Amino acid sequence: MLPLPPPSPPFPFLGIGVLVLVYLVIFYLLNHEDHITGHDERSEEEDRPGLSMEEIGQLPWFYFHVSTTSSTSCAVCLDGFEAGERCRSFPVCNHMFHAQCIDLWFARKPSCPTCRSPFETK
Structure with missing residues (x-):
């Protein structure tokens, strides 16, 4: 063996x-x-709460037109813009987003999702 x-x-x-x-x-x-x-x-941005629903409701919005801007997609949802969609332009830097996308973002963070510019309340 x-x-x-x-x-x-x-x-x-x-x-x-x-x-x-x-x-x-x-x-x-x-x-x-x-x-x-x-x-x-943590940054100062993380310490600041998002905007209230009242503040978000007072922000201007517009309907997207093909000739409105050279931007082709929303940086929040990454979907393209289509004619007639409600959009908002960030007041500080003029980046454009779908209204429902940026409203949800504003409820959490008071800054631009593209360039992180702070939202200025008056």
């Missing part, structure tokens, strides 16, 4: 386990660094 081959060492599994553990420790430290140092890297 032939002798059985020696069992394979657990090194591959042990090495993979150590790599996963190192990854998890690094991930934990990076995600919880703000809590340890008290440093918060």
Whole structure:
């Protein structure tokens, strides 16, 4: 009878386990660094709430016409503009969006989704 081959060492599994553990420790430290140092890297834009429904309802809108602009798609939904659709132009930078798309964006963030210009309330 032939002798059985020696069992394979657990090194591959042990090495993979150590790599996963190192990854998890690094991930934990990076995600919880703000809590340890008290440093918060959020931008001012993230601290500001979106516009109220009343403010959004007062924004001007228009119907899209083919000759209105050279822009061909809404940066929020990425769909193209079609004649007769309700649109809004961002007041600071004049980027154009579907009205329903930019209204949802404004409810969350008071900035242009294309260039991040802040919305100026008067």
